[in-house]
Amino acid sequence: MKIFKFALVVFLTTTSILSAQDKQVTLDEIWGGAFRQEYLQALRSLNNGEEYVVQDYDRSAKTMNVDVYSYKTGKKTRTLISSSAIGGLDIFQTYSLNDTEEKAILGTNIEGIFRRSTKGIFYVYDLGSKKLVQISEDKIQEPTLSPNGNQVAYVFENNIYTKDLASGKVTQVTKDGVDNEIINGVTDWVYEEEFMFVQAYQWNKDGSKIAFLRFDETQVPEFSMDLYGTYGKQLYPTQEVFKYPKAGENNSDVSLHMYDVKSGKTSAVDLKKEYEYLPRIKWSNDANILTVQAMNRHQNNLDLIAVNATNNEASVILNEQDDAYIDVTDNLTFLNDNSFIWTSEKNGWNHIYHYNKNGKLIDQVTDGKWEVTDYYGFDPKTGRIYFQSTENGSINRDVFSIRSNGKNKVQLTQKRGTNSADFSTDFTYFINTYSSATTPSEFTLHQAKNGKKLRDIKDNKQLLEQLEPYNFSEKEFSTISVNGNDLNMWMIKPSNFDPNKEYPLFMYQYSGPGSQSVSNTFSGSNDYWYQLLADEGYIIACVDGRGTGFKGAEFKKVTQNELGKYEVEDQIDAAKLLGDRDYVNADRIGIWGWSYGGFMSSNALLKGNDTFKMAIAVAPVTSWRFYDSIYTERYMTTPQENASGYDENSPINHVDKLKGAYLLVHGGGDDNVHVQNSMQMIEALVQANKQFDWAIYPDKDHGIYGGNTRLHLYTKMTNFIKENL
Secondary structure, three states, X not given: OHHHXXXXXXXXXXXXXXXXXXXXXXXXXXXOOOOOOOOOOOOEEOOOOOEEEEEEEEOOOOEEEEEEEEOOOOOEEXXXXXXXXXXXXXXXXXXXXXXXXXXXXXXXXXXXXXXXXXXXXXXXXXXXXXXXXXXXXXXXXXXXXXXXXXXXXXXXXXXXXXXXXXXXXXXXXXXXXXXXXXXXXXXXXXXXXXXXOOEOEEEOOOOOEXXXXXXXXXXXXXXXXXXXXXXXXXXXXXXEEEEOOEOOOOOOEEEEEEEEOOOOOEEEOOOOOOOOEEEEEEEOOOOOEEEEEEEXXXXXXXXXXXXXXXXXXXXXXXXXXXXXXXXXXXXXXXXXXXOEEEEEOOOOOOEEEEEXXXXXXXXXXXXXXXXXXXXXXXXXXXXXXXXXEOOOOOOOEEEEEEEOOOOOOEEOOOOOOXXXXXXXXXXXXXXXXXXXXXXXXXXXXXXXXXXXXXXXXXXXXXXXXXXXXXXXXXXXXXXXXXXXXXXXXXXEOOXXXXXXXXXXXXXXXXXXXXXXOOOOXXXXXXXXXXXXXXXXXXXXXXXXXXXXXXXXXXXXXXXXXXXXXXXXXXXXXXXXXXXXXXOEEEEEEEEEEEOHHHHHHXXXXXXXXXXXXXXXXXXXXXXXXXXXXXXXXXXXXXXXXXXXXXXXXXXXXXXXXXXXXXEEEEXXXXXXXXXXXXXHHHHHHHHOOOOOEEEEEOOOOXXXXXXXXXXXXXXXXXXXXXXXX
16 A cells, blocks of 8 residues: 555656646746846946945835945945935936946936937935935936036936036036937937947046037938827827938938036037048047047948047047948047057957057957957056957857957856956956856856956856746757858757657848847747747747858958848748758748848748748838938948849838738837838738738837737737748
8 A cells, every 4th residue: 555655656746747847838928027037237346346236126125225245255245325225215226326436326217218318317326425416307318427526417408417516506518409400418319229329428537528429400301100109098199200310311410519617618629521420439548638430421431530628639540441331339448558449350350459549550459260249448457458259159258368469368268158247447356147058147256367266146047947847949059051151050949859750940030230149148038939939849940141240241241232132042041951951841931030130031031932931020121211321321321322232132122022921010119110111011012912911019119018018929920820830
């Protein structure tokens, strides 16, 4: 009897384990946040080099803290800022410290504007006196303390203001700001989206001057979007109108200005040449020397200009030229002697260069057939530069240090996958963030001099334990030879994969210039969705074709002037090659993508109509004539110069080729890739009498999210795949 009971327990336990291992992931879990990772929020090193701070929200107490931790021990040493200890402030969402770490700007009621821009109610908090000063009663943008912390500058209704914190006196620096006409101190829509910055003003090192950009948008065409509001609560639609320069149309006229704090006078800076774009301004370590990056409209000729703030004299100290285009980065860094670090692709791969303050080359610091992917900084004590690169394979990232003369390179990370670093202010330590296809984010402390691991800080082992019952399939990395190139690829097969059976193949790609979809990093939400599809019997694959990044400039820039030609050829030919494999059903191959990927999946279905059975396109560009000037012209020049390049590879001009099933999805409030793209595509398909499926999500932007929106979208896509592949 006892033996029987024991056997029964073993049987039930074994059955339970087998059942648990067969657990199926659901869309509700994926989009309900069941698989969120733990991170170190708003990590920053303090000036003492011995401590770092992270932002932490206590959900139970409903308080926001900025907590201080010791690098050496890993223990919390104190709380720098706590909303519970600040009278007159219940909570804050954002914080930033001034250079001396004596004051902080705290943000509340933060409201998004576009992708990167926000406005909100902000306060200056004195960490010593615990005094709290509200900067303005109005919602403002981009508040920044002066270096000594005595004043704060900000932007309100397209004008720059300063406030003296001791007296409370507010000074209006500019007075001509008008919505959809003149902007001072923050960027216009297209700069924010494509040059990826919002704050367009900077204090100099001693706080005596503010340099800023002024955008004259008066000649830029307007774009309007109808917004319908919440069901039952809005009787009439509203309309959002903003300036949006499409390819070939007028851009903002951008000019550089200098404000002298003491005199209160503002002067224009004559750059001695007409430039279409001023994508970066940055003060050097000399309080009187400002640098400006300035480009032509084709973005293939960049001048680095030094401006003497005492007389506004401008001179070019460095020039970069390229047959295709030049990427703008934030890697410009000034050393103590005002020599500077610069990154460039001029030898065919992105590498680090060291120039003197006059722009004369001192050393090429890094070299090789691999890319520098991040620049972390320079340690003046040791003369070492810290950076991240693809030296150990284009799908991986490692952290290195090297002397500024290019010698004595040291690899500081050893685990294969994706490593990134946050260094202490004095470069004694760094916190490494690591993940791979099999490992969620791990945070560890290392010595900067040799990479030696000192201790673990945080990991996501709990998430791994949570995922164990699902028995997810491995993401297999490989390369596939397509059109003379070894292209990076990953593949996810069903967990019960049988090489003697045939499976439908569903491909994902993005394929935009310089992008990467095949990387050795841990799962995002889409990866869980792919596991769900694999459980349904699909093979999922992703191929990074020509035009994608981190394999050299030639590979990346081959698509110049012909976006959608070589990238589409590679996806079609890769699908054909995969279809030749014994375990792939060549008659059941589908493809999908979002944004540029939607442009690609549409083209692949149309131009590869004998290869792909179905495609899903989310928020696609359907003609580059509809997209913005900076992004599009960087790769295509203007429609006036390159009409055939725009039209021959735009899916809207190939609708007559549609054979397979096609699902077209767009957000009605997409300020980036306008719903106009899909509406024009819909009309073209209708007039070609082609049947297809489509969905518009009212008022949703380019990300198509909010409430149950993502769950609804992915349910729709999952059903479409099951019905058509």
